[in-house]
Amino acid sequence: MSQKLVSARIATAGKILSREIEARGWTQKDLAEIIGRPVQTINEIIRGSKQITPETAIELSQALSTSFEFWTSLEAKYQVHLVVSQKT
Structure with missing residues (x-):
């Protein structure tokens, strides 16, 4: 018997980013100012409506x-999870 195993939960980049911001006592606005992006961009990443681009990944890595x-x-893992979950 062959079973396809699928992760029950996957942490989104936005969820991790939200935790990182909170751990530092920052607001979304603080991070936006640090990396020079609109606060809306940070909010959309956290909500999962915007993907983290390579440029944003570099900025986040420097800030955090x-x-x-x-x-x-x-x-990438989250995007793959979305595709796989849509096909099952």
């Missing part, structure tokens, strides 16, 4: 002392 690969990987 993480790697840009961390953010691009989170985003």
